[in-house]
Amino acid sequence: MVAIGCGRFAEADWAEYLFDEARATALARHVAQCPLCREEARLLRRTEAALRAVGPEDPAVRDVFSRSVVAEHMARRAKAPPASGKRRVPPAVRGWTALAAAASVCLMLVAGRGAGLWPWQRQEAAPFVSISYGTVAEDAQPAQPLTAGALQEEATFMVAADDSAARVLTDGVTAGTTRAAAYAQMAAATPVLSADGAAHVTLTVARERGDS
């Protein structure tokens, strides 16, 4: 490769200058006096600045990003303990089992909430969570844009149980089964209390088409 600037300083010095200018004192002093090296430094810095402005639409970025994420995922998967060889349950049976389990958990949740047994209830007021289908309340905190007063076909709500102000409130109940499904999803969301001590529950509720 051609000499850098006037050629007096080696590549390693220039690398240090680029990444840690405070340490590359000799080159920094030289750059202040040498027009060739000053121009080199200016062009390198401009290239750096232009690189920092490259966005996600660039094919090179998409390629490097996806390879980096997939490699990390594969490495994690390789470290994960092997599958325990559980018997695979047919989807139909799994669905009913899940519903039955969800209904039980739902009952426990409701009973526990009523009795004030849940850990977050003991610390502060429990978040008010009401899920139904119909018009969206003014103060709903959706995970996607919802317009107050608009009918929703599908919506994802997130409720943080450690945030007493957080609540999802919609009016116009259509069917008990749909409310149960929402609670079932809440129960199925693991962990309800996350590792950082906050409770994250993502509820996905869907209204049947034509059911208004």
Add this chain to the structure above:
Amino acid sequence: MVREGRPQVHSSLLQSDEVLHLVDAAKAGDEEAMHRLVAEAMAFVYPAVLSMLRARKAAHTYLSDTMQGDRSAAALEEDAWELTHATCLAMLDKLHTFRGRDLLGRSVKFSTWVYAIAQNQVRAALRRRWREHRRRAALRARPDADAPAAEDPPEPDAVASPEELAVERSERALVRQALAEAPLTPEQRDAVVMFYVLGYSQAQIAERTGVQVGTVKKRIFDGVRKLRLYIEGRSSARADVGGM
């Protein structure tokens, strides 16, 4: 509370039903499918996360990973990259749980699922930072505690003139062209993109690529230098054509 409206993003494969084939293939362990899925998810998630962070910043509820409430636009973008990475990784890790249907058999869009993961990541990260911020503030309030250095004042966003903006746009276009055409080795290109665009530290790149930090530094420097020479060559060629 801050409303985190979904930003307008261009319609992508992620929002179509075709993505379900890709999801099935990725679930089956097809790495090529995973690559495509992550690339599509990135294009969808990055603007969404950036928009969430901007909304937080506007509502003064944003904290950067260095516990500063107000930072430059570049720092916000760097943060968005980190959270986009975390979202895409969580998406792959949890892919086996996505069935495209809820318990009652109703359709759930893949993009909605990914968006919810992104929101979880942003909220969890900010909650973690605020908790740490409060912990540090409590420590500072104790008279016997070692007083940490005062926080740096927020960096004001630089205001560029129209001429400067035009030059920046032109240079950005040249750099994109250079990334595709300049004779960088794949390792140099990866290191340059990871360092300058995705915001990884040199140590993180070394860990991901399995080489020493010194090697990473050399790859980045050689890459930048090749890009700068390529750009200079293109600019000179343009100037020659312009002068004819």
